[in-house]
Amino acid sequence: MSPTKKFQNFTERPMGDKKVKAIPGVGNVLSKKFRDGGIVKAFQLYGMYLFMGKDDNEFKEWLKSQFHVDAVNIDQITESISEYARRHK
Template identity: 45%
Template sequence: MSSTSKKHDNFVSQPMGEKSVRALPGIGEVLGGRLMTNGFGEASDVLGQYLKLDKDPERFHGWLKETCNANSKQRSDCYDGLEDWCANNL
């Protein structure tokens, strides 16, 4: 895997708790606001969707694009963060 961002490393290394959706790698203020508008206010809400979609990258990327219009890099960063978090915590 290529190098990761500090945000990714922080997200992956900490318990999910009640992290804001904006704590997800690839998700900032704008996308976080869009996700919140669609009922996904916490990172755990997006994790639930990731698991519901069977951790399938194509399905998750499609959902994230449809839900908040995330671009390819944002979708990949978010997916990779959730994948690594699950590998470390589940």
């Protein structure tokens, strides 16, 4: 399966001031959950990923426990943020 346009836009371009909804796997419902938890920008989730030492499993557990993200969206979000980190060292 080829990457989606949303995935390409997120991983290939600088983080800048992107909203959390720019991350693949984040739609209207998750965007509201994140906003309610104080996360409105993509760099905030990316920062948590870095804070967790780029540990995919720890990040996934955090998304699940803090925001009740389902498995499919957890995988999309983590894959996108992980790929962004790989490309933008």
